[in-house]
Amino acid sequence: MIDFGYTLTPSSTIEIDDADLSLFDQLCALEPDALKCMSCGSCAASCTAGVFTDVNLRKVLLSLQRGCEKDLLFQLKSCMLCGKCYIVCPRGINTRHLILSICKIYNI
């Protein structure tokens, strides 16, 4: 086979058809508020760890819902559980508790 110098890159499409949401369902059973996020970004904007690391709770929550959390979950390792996002969240989500539950269910 002639080598044209091209390689296959993984698709960047969010494949909803193939998404496995079984862990997300478990999470929602434990933390119904996981569904309440309106992606306002307050948590990410005020995050103490966000200044130094990539941690972005809004993005993590969205990725869980879309079943494409694999590349984002590691972010939560940088969370210091300071609770600042809990103070600002306009939907009143207990984000600190939610983060702990995510870590438990997704084994982080």
Place this chain on the structure above:
Amino acid sequence: MKRNVLIIGGGPAGIEAARRIRDYGHTPILIEKEARLGGHLAKWHKLFPDGESTEEVLTALTSDMEGIKWFTDTAIVSINRLKHLYVAIFSNGITVQADAILFATGFSLFPAEKKEEYGYGIYNNVVTNADLEHFFNTGNDPRIKDPKVIGFVHCVGSRDEKAGNRQCSKVCCATAVKQACEMKERYPDASIYCFYMDLRMFGRKYEDLYLNAQRKYGIFFVRGRVSEVSEDIEGRLVVKAEDTLAGKPLRITMDLLVLMAGMSPCIENPEIASMTGIHMGEDGFFMPRDLMLRPVESHSKGIFLAGAVTGPKTIPETLNEARAAAMAIDNYFKQKAE
């Protein structure tokens, strides 16, 4: 038979309802607790979506008040039900008997100082949407000094469980975009940013207002809720949000920040509800008998509702409800006569 209708609240809803009730042949008695008629409308300058002059709308509304008894600087002291009548005592000492009552007591503007993280009343260069309308009317506000970078913060005290208001105030997206354009006209060199979560440009021609803001005025839109504001050493404002579309935290230094304070339920609602038996919703606004089919009737017989007292509304919506309430009151009298 001529009937007395007591109308409480002299904003757009109360004024329009009073005129229509008179046209049906009844006797409207209108009371307003402030010194002048007009409600919140009297505080604004130009209206979205077309920039209609508030002064002209108010003049048109109040041009024909013949046959209406109205009192300003007058509040309600008590309301009691006597068989088919209501007896109301006013703060000016007058007592009236009313065959029906219309509550047109409107809304209260969310007190922006409650959102401490935005610094209203703490930092020098933070104003509200209402302050800005006042500035447009008077040209006078010491906090506005030739700003070069201006920010508009949407949803201040709305869509915010922490502020006790879960509801969307409906009018403030359009107000922000309108005010952003007006500021650009006054300060053509200024860079202007709107921080929004969802842009609710729901009405006819509102989308054109948005398009004009982008194309004609060069207003920038950032999708993210402002999380906090602080003041730097020079007294400029450092604003933080997440630019959720870029997926990155954003920081910008500004000369003026305008907070879109929302429409909260009138602070007197709980007291009025206990005096009259009107139902209050979970959000603090009055509940009509049926939101879909009977939006201007309360749960109490002979008591009607119109305007922002049942939730955030625009002026045209408010005026239409006032007309609907006048008709419902006339129908109520006709049924009683049968």
